[in-house]
Amino acid sequence: MTEPVASPWREDATSPVTVEPERDLMERVARGDTAAYSELFDRVSPRVFGMVRRVLRDPMQSEEVTQEVMIEVWRLASRYDSTRGSAISWIMTMAHRRAIDRVRAEQASVNRDLVVGTQAIDVDFDQVTDSVIGQLEAERVRRCLGSLTELQRESITLAYYGGHTYSEVAVLLEAKLPTVKARMRDGLVRLRDCLGTAGE
Known part of the structure; x- marks a missing residue:
């Protein structure tokens, strides 16, 4: 199935997010409902972006990670189990892990660049x-x-x-x-x- 294209998000603390609508939307997304995914995206992506940005600080990287998280939500919606917690908690946990992974990846990249830079010059x-x-x-x-x-x-x-x-x-x-x-x-x-x- 082609992944749906969702609209750009804004960091908006006033965006109303409640538990029950997200759970119902997740169940519909798990069945491949693209309209439900668009609605879920609009509801939760501002909160995902806000949390990711607090970790990464960089707006562009935060947008990239937010997009990755929301694509992951589409792909893995069928794995969500409402008996183990709310949909928003499931999504925010996924976002937090992605953000931490990006921090670690950036640090690893810096370390690799230092090694390559050291090897590239006469010392x-x-x-x-x-x-x-x-x-x-x-x-x-x-x-x-x-x-x-x-x-x-x-x-x-x-x-x-x-x-x-x-x-x-x-x-x-x-x-x-x-x-x-x-x-x-x-x-x-x-x-x-x-x-x-x-x-x-």
Whole structure:
């Protein structure tokens, strides 16, 4: 089936979104109803865009991710189970994961560009040494991040790679601010200990 083309969205906090209409629309979308998809798109895409933009900050990337999420909604509508939660929660969870994935992809791209840039120029011995050490440090950080809990890892990634404040991280992860602060503090202590051990 050809994916329907939906109209552009606007970030509009006043757009009325209620649970029951989205559930009914999702059920119709799951059956291939393009009119229901257009209505669902108009209802939820402003909220998706707003949340994605809080994570990514960049408007153009946020538009791209929002479009990806809404296409995913069309493709995966049949997987939505109303007994496990509201349709809007299902969609926003999908959007949050997509946004986090984009943050991680951007960071990976930056790391690759740095490596390629380093390899593309003539460098002296000291610069080669610095590059190797830098790559080893990056690998150690990635390995140590993998030892953290999911909340610790996501909190630190959003704060240090995404540039978000504690309060913004709490909103994005739907967690209480004191919890986020405590998890980040514990996570940073574990990172410090892990990096200290890895460096011995």
